[in-house]
């Protein structure tokens with residue numbers, strides 16, 4: 148799946164917007180590299196008494212606008228270059244949504260599916276011990292991402308608190324609500340993505356009631372995307388998938404029942420009454436809205452011509468390559484780019500930080516109201532900028548975000 152380097156895709160998008168912004172070559176070069184990287188080896192005691200050593204990373208891309216922020220992935224195919232690309236995307240995401248934060252990302256090369264709960268806890272705590280000097284509530288704040296969750300965040304917060312000797316809720320976000328987590332964080336990415344789709348539907352004249360939707364990935368983001376789409380907007384979720392394969396039902400699937408089936412069997416595959424399809428077939432289905440919500444580089448030059456969706460809402464980071472953009476945009480596909488579309492997660496993470504700093508707790512309604520305001524503002528800022536520059540949504544999003552980062556770098560005297 149990751150046959151194209153995500154960092155290279157980020158560089159190509161940066162070059163395109165550098166022209167719109169008339170950035171000097173020096174500034175462009177500076178923006179192409181992370182400011183700081185930490186690579187660690189993490190020894191972990193496994194259940195059978197062996198010590199296994201895992202490779203981990205924490206990469207802080209740019210902190211001009213504030214402390215860096217970004218998720219941690221536990222994935223067997225993780226690479227430093229993917230993490231660099233994701234850290235860059237976090238930088239643009241925080242800037243686009245006008246949060247006082249920079250961008251970072253972390254990862255550990257491991258396969259959580261083959262690890263016991265105790266081994267995962269040992270690894271999560273050991274990772275924090277390895278990066279403790281590098282992170283902190285006013286330095287760099289991790290969050291959940293692929294194959295990490297609120298329990299892992301709780302262990303990480305607890306380990307960091309043990310190291311510093313003070314309960315430090317603000318060191319990570321995406322925690323359980325009983326441990327300083329925010330209401331509304333669990334589905335914030337999906338809910339925020341649907342706010343962007345709602346605005347895109349208005350602009351493109353698509354009636355969301357009954358609109359057909361295919362979703363790749365049925366983890367935190369994908370499953371909540373299916374539930375929000377069906378329950379809040381009346382859409383028909385006709386196909387979903389996970390790493391084991393996909394399912395299709397032209398009359399629509401019940402996302403709650405699919406969730407229960409996945410919890411019981413470990414996959415969406417085998418859901419009663421649905422036809423099995425591959426992940427590749429799902430991307431090419433004739434639907435109104437396609438939601439990639441798994442990994443990067445799934446829509447490429449190889450399949451873009453066959454993509455039939457009217458709107459592609461990128462809930463995943465980096466699902467579409469530059470080559471694919473160049474095929475999709477002339478076809479009139481409305482792309483809601485990743486760091487615009489999936490910004491709901493970091494927006495509510497930022498709300499969690501604000502609540503932690505103030506020892507406060509907001510209601511779910513308050514969180515959703517503020518999320519709606521931020522997502523709607525960002526969508527229209529990008530849409531209007533695109534019209535202004537005469538470019539597509541992705542290039543417009545890059546231009547808005549990169550300009551804000553550059554202004555902060557100039558203001559700080561870095562360039």
Ligand code: NAD
Pocket residue numbers: 148291292293294295336363364365366367368369388389390391426440441442443462463464489490492493
């Ligand atoms: P997750 O681990 O909860 O779920 C990942 C899903 O992808 C699982 O259903 C898994 O089976 C599926 N998957 C893995 N490999 C696949 C493959 N080869 N083909 C099809 N499906 C595959 O992760 P998540 O938190 O839902 O994150 C999904 C995407 O959303 C990632 O790109 C992540 O960076 C992005 N994202 C997540 C958040 C968040 O708040 N969790 C915020 C912003 C962006």
